[in-house]
Amino acid sequence: ARSVELRASELAMVLDGIDVSKLKRVPRYERGTETDRDTKKKAAEAVNYALGQWTELNVFCADGAVPIDNNISEREMKRVVLNRKNSLFVGNPRGGRTAAILASLTSTCRRHDVDPQRYLTQLLINLPTTRMNELSAWLPDQWKLLQHARLPSLQNHTTPTL
Secondary structure (H helix, E strand, C coil), X not given: CHHHHHHHHHHHHHHHHCCHHHHXXXXXXXXXXXXXXXXXXXXXXXXXXXXXXXXXXHHHXXXXXXXCCCHHHHHHHHHHHHHHHHHHHCCCHHHHHHHHHHHHHHHHHHHCCCCHHHHHHHHXXXXXXXXXXXXXXXXXXXXXXXXXXXXXXXXXXXXXXX
């Protein structure tokens, strides 16, 4: 909550205080020694990069839910690429479709902090008796909510002593 407030107030004020028209007039590089030109060129490139990302920077500052990077997406894309290489050996189209479904489910489990093995075990045990209109309850995010709702009742249940 604090990061959202910080972005919305303090960072937004900083962006509002920047005179974009002056930044747009920064020369690519000026006369001087080669070192001076290189330094000025690098500074100009940084300014031009910031100007090119100005809209995205403002969205980041205004919305605390927007991450500064896309590392989560990059990690998921890496899994897709590895899965693509592994898919060369699935054998037939039906096996490829099954592999894609399992990859999607396990990826969704990871995103929602669900143990894929536990989830898939319960899914495969219960799927044959599940009605079509109840399938959405077995999506990983919904399944996790149901598990958390059941947890207090399971914790209150005492095991019988012999």
